[in-house]
Amino acid sequence: MPADVLFTGGAVFTGTGEPLRGHAVVVTGDRITAVVPESEASALIGEGTRVVDLGGALLSPGFQDAHVHPLSAGVELLMCNLTEATDAADAVALVKAYADANPDEAWIQGGGWSMDHFPGGAPVRTLLDAVVPDRPVVLMSRDHHSTWANTAAITAAGVDATTPDPADGRIEREADGTPAGTFHEGASDLFGHVRPAIGADLAYAGLLRAQDELIALGITGWQDAWIGSGLGGVQDVASVYRRALLDGTLRAHVVGAQWWERAGGLEQVEEMAARRAEFAALDGGRFTLGTTKIMVDGVAENQTAAMLTPYRDVHGHDTTNSGLSFIDPERLREIVTQLDRAGFQVHFHALGDRAVREALDAVEAARLANGPTDGRHHLAHLQVVEETETARFADLDAVANIQALWATHEDQIDELTLPFLQDGAEARQYPFGDLVRNGARLAAGSDWPVSSADPMDAIHIAVTRVAPGSDDEPLGGAHQRLDLATAMAAYTSGTAWVNHRDHDTGHVREGYLANLVVLDPDPFSLPADEIHRSTVESTWIEGELVYSRTT
Incomplete structure (x- = not known):
């Protein structure tokens, strides 16, 4: 024919x-x-x-993106968007311009500010108070692990010097304990009961805007790394995808990773199975819910990534902080075993070396209890991986889900991360080469809007470990580079395999x-x-x- x-x-x-x-x-x-x-x-x-x-x-x-947040990215593009800010003053100016242009919005919401634009990675409330003193402002950081708020928002939330840090987060404070304006990890949830939810129409428009952006970058499928409630103020992410399915506007193939509420119990497995079945009946496979997302730890820039050794202070002395394990390791093993038994894939956020070990331990426990399955469990981010752990990926059929754009010297890692880690930590940053040499299967993603969604930008750094135009040394050493074919495969056939779409996508x-x-x-x-x-x-x-x- x-x-x-x-x-x-x-x-x-x-x-x-x-x-x-x-x-x-x-x-x-x-x-x-x-x-x-x-x-x-x-x-x-x-x-x-x-x-x-x-x-x-x-x-x-x-291309297929193995770890992305399209709804929050699209919504932020339609709200107070700080991703183009070049420094702290520029970010504040963008907030003022948005507030002036939207005088009827009761709350100013959005995000995209960069930690490296502010001393210690923590912007203060008074910067926002100077330009928006009369309305609450809450803005997510670009990595979505911290929130910047003004005094009006802090007051509206009922947060003050007596408010304790939550178990899974930290409030930056002034000398007398007053919240200074930055809220890390679970502390961001302190605004959840008062900030307006994102409306259904805005969330839908955000998804379609994000889809346009991703398709223009050659991305034809992805894994949405947070299908739950509360992401960027969106109350029900799955319902937004359901609307797109019914309207026929979802063009890409999407795997949704259902969000594991770390304060919840094992009853979530049955609830997730019911949602998985609901969408399986609704659609022939364009959108599936067979994955569960578990946050094992935080991020290194705010010292919540779970490390095997303590962080150091500004003087180079050891602290008592080794980061946060959001779920007790024994409990994590139980959760993953139950999810694996129920036929779920587990998508781990594991950034620090202790978090990577705890996630791999959980996968190992599931294999011992259930035998080999087709779970295709994967660990995302992998900023610091202890050398002996790299071989465990292949042994456990666990996939290394890499965000290669981060594997280079830039301000956030050079100023907010490496100075606070132990000697020798730079050599263990994003050890892609070690993973491949030890037989690990790779998938690749962006974590957009944390960083650019452009696969070619990420592939460039995977191959060179150096940002375009930079004369820096390769982060972690030249031996951590990937060859171009391997990097391209991670973003195509590798993610197709993770998404259980290797039977009809990811290959020519x-x-x-x-x-x-x-x-x-x-x-x-x-x-x-x-x-x-x-x-x-x-x-x-x-x-x-x-x-x-x-x-």
């Missing part, structure tokens, strides 16, 4: 290994129906065939869905320090052009 679409004139990255050259890819309907030598392509061109001349660009499987292969991206220039033709120049020319989902850079 003649092709509906024929891609020719460029290399083809099939999902693993080096690209094919001298081949054409045939699409009929929503599927790839053949990968043939260029010499055979003309025979497949019919009257209605759309011939896409790649002109030397690369054809690749569509006959019978697979025609979820594809065209990259120009071909990144395999570029020097390593120029990979970031490779840009999405077009994105295709199920054989349909859904984004074109030129139209």
Whole structure:
């Protein structure tokens, strides 16, 4: 049969290994129906065939993001968005401009501020009071692990010097104990009972805006790392996806990771199974809920990432703080064993080396109790991994879910993290090379809106460990670099495997869905320090052009 679409004139990255050259890819309907030598392509061109001349660009499987927060990202783009701020003064100016432009909003909400713009990573309430003194302001940090609030918001929440730190968070304080304006981790929840919830229409608009942004970056599927309540003020994330499914506006393939409430009990397993079944009956697989997200620890910048050794203070002396394990390790093993038994995949947030060990211990306990399963459990972030732990990933069939964009020297790691870790910690930052050498399977994601969702930016750093234009040494050493094919595979076939979509996505292969991206220039033709120049020319989902850079 003649092709509906024929891609020719460029290399083809099939999902693993080096690209094919001298081949054409045939699409009929929503599927790839053949990968043939260029010499055979003309025979497949019919009257209605759309011939896409790649002109030397690369054809690749569509990217899949293994850890992303589209709703909060999209909503923040539509609210007080601080992601473009260049410093503290710029962030404050953006808050003022938004407040002035929206005089009828009772609360100013949004986020995107960077910790490295403020001393100690903790902005103070008085900065906000100076520009918005009469309305509450609550703004999530870019990494969504801290909240910046003004005095009006703190007062509205009933928080004062006598309010204790919650077990899973910390309040930055002034000398007399008064909240200074930054609330880390679970302390952000102190505003939950008074801040307005995000309306259903705004949440829906945020999802669709985020989908447009991701598709333009060549992303055709993802794993949403927080399906629950309270994310950025959205009360029911699953209901937003349900609306998109029913409206036919969800174009990407999405795996939803149901949020594990750490204060709750094992009854959540049965509740999650019921929601999983509900969506399975609603849809044929475009959106599934077979994953559970567990936060094992926090982040290193605010010293809540769980470490095997103590953090140091500003003078280089050991403190009594080694970070937070949000769930007792013994309890974590029990939870993961029950989830694994119920057929759930577990998606761990594990950033510090102690958190990584506790998560792997939980996976090991589940395997001992249940035997091997097809859970495809994965650990996201992996900022610090103790050397002996890297081999356990392959032994336990656990996936290393990497956010490669972070694996380079930049202000947040150089000023807020490394000075407060023990000697030698820099060598253990994001040890991707060690993981691969020890046989770990990789998936890749962005954690957007924590950082850019652009896969090519992340792939550039995975390969070089250096930001474009920087003359820094590779973070952790050159031996932690990945080769380009491995980094590309992590963002395509690797995440497809994690998402249980490896049977029909993640590869350019006959019978697979025609979820594809065209990259120009071909990144395999570029020097390593120029990979970031490779840009999405077009994105295709199920054989349909859904984004074109030129139209």
